[in-house]
Amino acid sequence: MPTSTTRASSALPIRLRGVGRHFGERPVLNDLHLDVMAGEIIAIVGPSGCGKSTLLRQVGGLDQPDTGTVDIDDSPTRPTDQRCAIAFQEPRLLPWRTLRQNIELGLPKAGKTNNDKTNNDKTNKPDKAAGRARITELLDLVGLGSSADLRPRQVSGGMAQRTSLARALARAPKVLLLDEPFGALDALTRLRMHDLLLDIHRAEPTTVLLVTHDVDEALYLADRIVVLADLSQQQPAGATVAADTTAGGATHVDTAGGAPSIQRIVTVPGARPRDRDDPALAELRLQLLADLGVHRVHAGTSPTSTLTAPAPAPAPAPAPDHRTAPDSTETNR
Secondary structure (H helix, E strand, O other): OOOOOOOHHHOOOEEEEEEEEEEOOEEEEEEEEEEEOOOOEEEEEOOOOOOHHHHHHHHHOOOOOOEEEEEEOOEEOOOOOOOEEEEOOOOOOOOOOOHHHHHHOOOOOOOOOOOOOOOOOOOOOOOHHHHHHHHHHHHHHOOOHHHOOOOHHHOOHHHHHHHHHHHHHOOOOOEEEEEOOOOOOOHHHHHHHHHHHHHHHHHOOOEEEEEOOOHHHHHHHOOEEEEEOOHHHOOOOOOEEEEEOOOOOEEEEEOOOOOOOEEEEEEOOOOOOOOOOOHHHHHHHHHHHHHOOOOOOOOOOOOOOOOOOOOOOOOOOOOOOOOOOOOHHHHHO
């Protein structure tokens, strides 16, 4: 269950059934089934090219699956679905606009709404005063109230990324899609952004799908972690693959139609904010790294270990120096 949601009614559930996507002959997603609860934070990890960003695009209506369905609150996704907002690794701010003006770009436009059931385009008009108040509220939420009139070149990378998050939140999305939003930041700023995201989620609960390559980030932020497989390295069709669906168990998935994209789903224990040094998280970290092909190696236990240097070969005995050893001829002389 979501551990920090206080107003679940502002978030919507997501359901993916049998989602598949090919680019040419290359399968990127296959037989993907996933249920996301309203207000849940889901982290998506996996090797490069396994379809993480493609999955976000399916949910946001930026791309359509070749097979399967994607629903938000029992309603099919629509092109550029207004119930969703997305933030990328790069802030993508307009350099000639102030931070306030960049956030303003995220406000709903006339005739557009994020309501999932109805959409009365003619009567749905933006309230300019409400929009200004909303921007001020978001600037305060992300700690940029005193920097609203600065331009992107005048602020740090962390401040630019906070502006990008505020812009994504401007339309009060029911689903927030984050595509490696902290990947370009330095380590210390990234940790601060993690706490900011949790603060935002508490203040304005929404359903979050977070793509990341950082296992520690996933463990700190997410309720569950979805591990996607590289289909080019998967078992052939007809194999049976184990997929973790709960914290302590696994179910076996028949892959007669080709290996599924989801390798397993891990439930992260503990309420947020979590202790980064929790031993349970440390063990989960090792398991997730192994899923991603990074295995634990102990010195002295593996013949291929780079931690144990091979014993040096014994030095060959020096050859005798015949230039100084007298021979029998010279002795007789």
